[in-house]
Amino acid sequence: MSLSGKVEGEVEIKAPAEKFREIFSGRPHHISNVSPDKIQGCALHEGDWGTEGSVIYWDYVHDGKAKVAKEIVEAIDEKNHSVTFKVVEGDLMEEYKSFKIVVQATPKSEGSVVHWTFEFEKLSADVPEPNTLLQFVLDVSKDIGSHLSQKETTVRVTKMSLSGKVEGEVEIKAPAEKFREIFSGRPHHVSNASPEKIQGCALHEGDWGTEGSVIYWDYVHDGKAKVAKEIVEAIDEKNHSVTFKVVAGDLMEEYKSFKIVVQATPKSEGSVVHWTFEFEKLSADVPEPNTLLQFVLDVSKDIGSHLSQ
The missing domain is CATH 3.30.530.20 (START domain)
Incomplete structure (x- = not known):
């Protein structure tokens, strides 16, 4: 039949x-x-x-x-x-x-x-x-x-000023230079160090480790699978910092703009990793990205442990 x-x-x-x-x-x-x-x-x-x-x-x-x-x-x-x-x-x-x-x-x-x-x-x-x-x-x-x-x-x-900024830092045992190298040139290796949080990072445009390149993250935040497409805006090797601009993905459902700066500062037995989020919300109902800040701090700990092994 x-x-x-x-x-x-x-x-x-x-x-x-x-x-x-x-x-x-x-x-x-x-x-x-x-x-x-x-x-x-x-x-x-x-x-x-x-x-x-x-x-x-x-x-x-x-x-x-x-x-x-x-x-x-x-x-x-x-x-x-x-x-x-x-x-x-x-x-x-x-x-x-x-x-x-x-x-x-x-x-x-x-x-x-x-x-x-x-x-x-x-x-x-x-x-x-x-x-x-x-x-x-x-x-x-x-x-x-x-x-x-x-x-x-x-x-x-909703009609009001919606711009904001949050910051946080964590100490790790790994050198500042090695930590910065992960985010500037090898972000696709972060999933090896923190697999339960970062599922992957793919290169969409340009070359790894270059300003203007476009990368795509798959991650799990607040128990949900999410994505982010980012432009690498700046790499400061001297000050061990990298700046990303989010241009697409889940964050863009709640934010008009979202910039991320991660900087590692040398310390006696390792370094201090400082994260800064600068953003403009789409509405007043959007919460501060504090859980995302804690998320990147936890990822930093994982990377620090991985690098210091």
């Missing part, structure tokens, strides 16, 4: 269609922040976020079980607010020969209607229709819609 099939479903949300589509087309790694009980993470395996042909990897919980899916972004239609994914590996491939997912948001008076379509071919007639998975993505859509509509309200009503 024919094992091909198709299921569809839709849900209304209060968020604009364009903003919903932007999440799935360019920022799917943010969904775990919005729907953490369902989506544990989304990692980029090939290509760039927001581009057709890129390959992404999902960690999710469906029917009470932890599952994974590796997908190719087949198409992004900005005009019609739709994104098409082709599943190529993971749990679904244990039951399906092929599985294509299309999500489309259509504008409506006070928000949008999100429509999901699954087109598939089963491996056997015993495989059930993916109706519980359809309900799963509809529920995730509701979570995203609630998050986006709350954020819209917050940004609209």
